[in-house]
Amino acid sequence: MEATVIPLPLPVLPEGWEAENNFKAIGKITQESAATQRTLEPVGPYFLAHARRARHKRTFSEDDRIQAQERAKKVEDNDDGEISEPEDPMMLQREAKDWKSQDHYKVLGLSKYRYKATEEQIKRAHRKKVLKHHPDKKAAAGRADDDNFFKCIQKATEVLLDPIKRRQFDSVDEEADVEPPTKKQLAKGDFYKQWSKVFKSEARFSKVHPVPTFGGEDAAQEDVENFYNFWYNFDSWRTFEYLDEDVPDDNENRDQKRHMERKNANARKKKKAEDNARLRKILDDCSAGDERIKRFRQAASAAKNKKRFEREAAEKKAAEDARLKKEAEAQAAKEAEEKAKADRDASKKAKEAAKNAVKKNKRVLRGSVKDANYFAGEGDASAATIDAVLGDVELVQGKIDPDEIAALAGKLNGLKVADEIKGVWKAEVERLVGAGKIKDGEIKTLA
């Protein structure tokens, strides 16, 4: 900030004011009055200056000085330093008429910049060279008519300052090429570093910018694919007109001229095709050795296989499940059938057994009355009595179910005495009457 001007005057120094070095320290800024820690907003040029001072621990005056120095240095940098290449004595001997074969960048002392040199740099380099190699200066040194290299400089500038001619020259500027690494080099050095240099230099021919970078070991698959796609579809502005043979420009021999033009056009086409093939080969070589692609491919195939395995396993499992299910169903059906059959047999048997038992019991019942001599006392029972008794037995049998028949038969079994048998029957009849199954008086002989 500039100093602000305060119009109000300073007080006059009081009489008798004395101090060492004319300065008296009286107070201090106390913590109480300045304890607020606040956060600066990290915004604006002045904050950046503050940050610079704070990070480099500079005071105001130090920072001012360093900044001033840096600014001053920048100006100097612009002035020279860029064009300080030693001049090859062989180059200085060049004939101007051989300009086609000269390295224009080297002539101007720009060989470390080449296609990267800006127009500004070329202009400045030209000026510096002209100042040094102007024929008048040579003449002053006693070498008259020595303007060969000066012409070289002029030619170089003419080519490099014309964008079309410069492109044509850049297209065939072999000095700027970076040879693809050999196997030996690759074995020794970093694969990615060596190849990325190659592609960086090739990228100068691209019509499309920015050109994707080669990337390192751990580049994402997307980036790597992007890179190769870009390069396999490379759109190059490289032309080979610069290498054309001279077309005679006399009007005499038109046929010859046309022939030369055709020849040149064909040569250009051929060179362009060769160049494309060359780039393709570089790419093939590079991608063949690119571990990343292998890795991605493995990952992809692993993923694919994983899918296939999963699918196959799923299918297998489904088939197995289906088979098991079917088997289980068949088994269940079979078992059910067997069970049903067994049930049927068992129930049949049981029924028969029950029937037999009932029959047997009924026989016991009938036998019991027979044993009791049909309750006819000592004498032979009359047929009518027998009928009546058996009729009643039948009736009772008809009224009770097989279990009761069995129970009754159990009671009657073994009894031989007529009275006892009669008692049992009587009890049974009474029970039936009580249960309302038989009407009172219906059974006469057994009551």
Added chain:
Amino acid sequence: MSDTGSKPGPEPSERTAIGITFGNSNSSIAYVVDDKAEVIANEDGDRQIPTILSYVDGDEYYGQQAKNFLVRNPKNTVAYFRDFLGKEFKSIDPTHNHASAHPEEAGETVSFTVQDKAGEEEGPSTLNVSEVATRYLRRLVGSASDYLGKKVTSAVVTVPTDFTDKQKAALVAAAAAADLEILQLISEPVAAVLAYDGRPEGKIEDKVIVVADLGGTRSDVAVVASRGGMYTVLATVHDYEFAGVALDKVLIDHFAKEFLKKNSSAKDPRENARSLAKLRLESESTKRALSLGNNASFSVESLSDGIDFASTINRLRYETIARTVFEGINRLVESAVKKAGLDVLDIDEVILSGGTSHTPRIATNLGYLFPQTTKILAPSTEVTALNPSEAEARGAALQASLIQDYEAEDINQSTHAAVTTVPHVGNAIGVISVNEAGEEVFVPIIPPETAVPARRTVHVSAPSGGDVLVKVVEGNTHIKVTQPEPKVKAPESKAAKVEDADEDGDDDSDFSDDDDEEEDEEEKREKVWKIGATLAEAGVKGVKKNGKVEVSITVGSDLSVIVTAREVGGKGGVRGTLAAASA
């Protein structure tokens, strides 16, 4: 190429950086050309781009086009989502999303469900709010890239001062997903200040600035101390009541009533979502028209029950019905000043930013609130004022152009708390000079709330020459209140001076229109410096007549003070150091 696991940002030399204001209602993009910030218009020609995305048949629309879909396609239109970034569902305010896609809970974040693909069978998709932000930022960056003709790689984005670290992280992540490197997040009020200071004609002064950022859904007021181009936020207040939508609401209600008056049989348009959306859209443009002209028309086709409605409104009427909102904004600004522990007299500038600041009445009201010396930077009060909607984007663009040449690591280090958190002097430091009446007065050299280390140099005149005394003292201000000549009504008429600055916050709320006749009897308030403790004395001897003395005070980061005093153009001089106070 850097070999870090995360995606490395572009190299400084390959960066194209712009400034973005990513607002809750509107966003802007700006870039710097020839040291001047320019706001970029998008394809539709909008410089304020509504922060809205809309999906129709699988096509994505953004900005004003999307906003128009709020009427016809509200369900698939996402609006007002910025404030949801990095927040949980339970802490968001979904009020404004009532007329668009509704926010839903999605784990730790918020999401919207919209039909963003063509074909019904695809079904609607649920978009996380960060995905929405990514898509929106991608469109913004795309517009900027189209305009500039090269791909925009990086941006400085403004955020409200109350954005939490989590919200910032969410914003950075959303931007990264949109292939945008965030160089820095800067706070909105400071961006507005920088937009003013960064103008080629901008002057760097020590001043206190109130930045009233009046947006669509929220108003934020910040008090910023600008000290030698370094900014410190002294206080902030945030409000969600008195913002653009509140003004829209006033107009909506007004025109809805008008409509019902004219068409007594019609249904209230506010009860139908679609009619309400139409009302809202038209009210907003009417509001904008009222900021520019004295009259504005309002017309909506088929507002309710197929009835067309057209009406006009003049500014006076608008200002009357919107009075509560305007007063609320005034109170808000006042409370921010109070929160900073300052008085309105301490404020040198008021910067109005945000779309709502176009309203002339707000600027006029603030003019009444602050003393006449305070500059109100709004289009209606100051012709050189920046467009309030664009100020922040410009500031962000300026910041982007400043830091785009630095490595990301450098930027991180410079914005680290260790660098940004510094002590600020509480009292002013200055020298004593003599006024016309022969009284000693305090002349501030380093104002209070200046971040240290700080260095200031002043030239003080010494007209009589000879030996002069440079007395370095601390000082602070107080508000001197001079009552008018005792009238009947003044209760404390005896006191000519009341030395209490705090109790008069309420006395001057008479910025409303109806108290002109009492105006001349108002008490007079002024800011006066009080001389505090003496820090040092230095004698400069043998100054020429009509000479000047240069006094330079440097306060170190440990609060040590270096004083140098010498005659301008003279040799030698006096230099002394005050040691740092022990803690």
